[in-house]
Amino acid sequence: MAIVKVDKLAKSVAQGPSLMTGSYPTMDWMDVPAVFKPGNFAYPAKVDIVNYLNKQQGLHFPNAREWSPLDDDWKLPENWKEIIIDGLRERLDKFRSLKIFMDCCVRCGACADKCHFFLGTGDPKNMPVMRAELLRSIYRNDFTLAGKIFGKMAGAREMTVGVIKEWFMYSYQCTECRRCSVYCPYGIDTAEVTMMLRELLHLVGVGINWILEPVSNSNRTGNHMGLQPHTFKDNVSFLCDDIENLTGVKVEPTFNRKGAEILFITPSADVFAEPGLYTAMGYLLLFHHIGLDYTWSTYASEGGNFGLFTSNEVMKKLNAKMYAEAKRLGVKYIIGGECGHMWRVLHQYMDTMNGPADFLEVPKSPITGTMFDNTASTKMVHISEFTADLIKHGKLNIDKSRNDHVIPTWHDSCNPARAMGLLEEPRYILDHVVNRWHEMPENCIREQTYCCGSGTGLNTDEIMELRMRSGLPRANSVKYVHDKHGVNTLACVCAIDRATLTSLMNYWVPEVRVAGLSELVANSLVMEGEQRQELTDGLRTLL
């Protein structure tokens, strides 16, 4: 789909009538229907994918059918209303967070202008509080006394097909980035609300293909990309060939090797496409540099987990492969690569869902002897934690000048920042592998960082204009440091970022490209026995 020209979108964002730019809607939000048109929705999940998932143990994906958001009739099951209300009741009973978040909001509006979707679209229903009200209004109507007595006066409304359509539109215009929850006086987390909305929608067969296809791939082949074992291995081997051409160093990773000390898992996107490929080359070089005894797995070949964007059941099912594989291979612990939502799952859900990992040992760096007691139970270390420790102990032979062609800024990815607190480790690494880098303005970094705009499985091309709008706040702060300091690289630790920020930069700040942190680490490494070419562009140099 041809995307609107940047000048036109720039004008529309800043001057088009919206709640962001100064105009005020004429209709009450409850009276404004969700209108779908090509470009403002992601394509529905394909029938065979939904059917495949519905057959998997522990999963429930009913009502597979051909349908389109453009149609009036979404072919919902006959008793759809009952399913939704029962589903909501079940979730209220299972999640205290949902009850609290439904009851406590005072609509102070602190969250309103914190959402990148609202800033980029000006659509009132993209204010986080409104996104929650879409559900809260139904909750009031069916589960609260005030709602039952006062109805619309108390902000309650009847569940209708229109509401389903609205939920579909706005739960897929939220990237669960949690920025709003930082500012909320009660910590109300829109990610929780969006997760519940998406779970409820799946109960009546409303889901998008860009999420469910990777989910089904990941279940079957081990990774979102659907790479079968030999292809996965081939892809990594190609990267090893590139490394040898560039540096003269022969890297020989192993796959599914029993008895390795460490299992390494990263998003499959890293071995699939640029610029993630360079990040993967970074891991390979780093591990070779320190002589790490580790293995890749083709069965657990996905760090990411699109289950997080689907339902807690799917999240658990996909995540379970990691421990299963670690146990089968008999490794001591797991190192996880650079990925945002992956680390939300690993840090906040994995142990609860699939632990206890009593067959693993508390991670200890074989190079420095450091015990990672911050992961004593989960037994999974972030690559940045691992690398920062290596640098601190002087175990890496680094020549910063090898990175002089890059002037990075640092993008805190949503989940490592707000669901983990991984802020200083990557900065420490950056300090030690490049000669100069610049922070983006405050209010846009660390816990206040902006999402790439395409997380939670929204990185699909059919909604490109929406993505460029929602990514605008991030792009804008990058542009600021590009103009001011000549920043030419946006460094990050997230695979979705590497893919989506690349599109975003191409659109808004084409002079800036995107790099994984491990790529920059590897650029700077002085390898033993290297016969290095003149690498004016680091690992990206074309020979």
Place this chain on the structure above:
Amino acid sequence: MKYIFPMAAVIALVLISWIGSKIPGMEYLFGVLVPYAAIATFIIGFCYRVVHWAKSPVPFKIPTTCGQQYSLPWIKHDKLEAPHTTSQVVARMFLEIVLFRSLWRNTKAEIHDGPKLTYESSKWLWLFGILFHYSFLVIVLRHMRLFLDPVPGPILVVEYIDSILQIGAPTLYMTDVTLVLGLLLLFGRRLINRQVRYLSLANDYFPLFLIFGIAATGILMRFFLRTDVDIVSIKRLAVGLVTFQPVILSEISSIFYIHLFLVSVLLAYFPYSKLMHLGGVFLSPTRNMANDTRIRRHINPWNPDIKPHSYAGYEDEFREFMVNNDIPVEKELPSKAD
């Protein structure tokens, strides 16, 4: 225009209690029965709501981290914003509840031609919130003098400080002014801030008007309509209410009954409304949990029995490819001769 109905509702409540209390014999209804019913509704409703929340488990530990995690020993851990022990969580909660720390972070975003987005610190909401809540708290504390005989020292201290400016006679309480100011500012903000105006519901305006009505009648009673107000009778009634021996000694002015009725409505309304944020703020999982999920396993009581797609199933499907590409397998391929 969502404020019209709540405003009318509060005016109606005032009229009901004004006219009602003037009907002979109705003093007992407005002075005793309604307050008792309201307090009972408040206590039962509040407890019910909290128990209702507590009945749902917290399946996952989902703190929002707003600072550096506890990780390597030489990296400075932000104990308040990414707490990893209970005492750190308590400190974070304390600052959240007492100082409204999250609101302190608030920014205002604007979009300019370019496009260019700007964010500037915006502490107005924090200020209005603090002004309102603390004024309200002090006023509630001051009113305890009516129910307690003798009046405890701390309450006298609160009173003394609140009237330290010594303006007028009877002396002006600062919190009377700041409460009304806080209410007006919060109401004004709802009207003037476009975004907040659009998302406000009738149930956001109602408590503002109701509390304004309570403040206005209270101030009228103390400073302007004093002549008919028999403070001795009021104290006797108040003490009687808490000792379950309520008596109405003499005719007390209507303004008192209006005040008392509005307070009763507020109490009864409280547990069924957003005012329950008073209880909820303590229970929010994104704030009251430690960021220690990789250190200690959190238990989900309903953890479903879901198994991954098994390795055996995976190898069965791809064994041939794996063997041909030197990827180790658990089961070799059947020999060609078979």
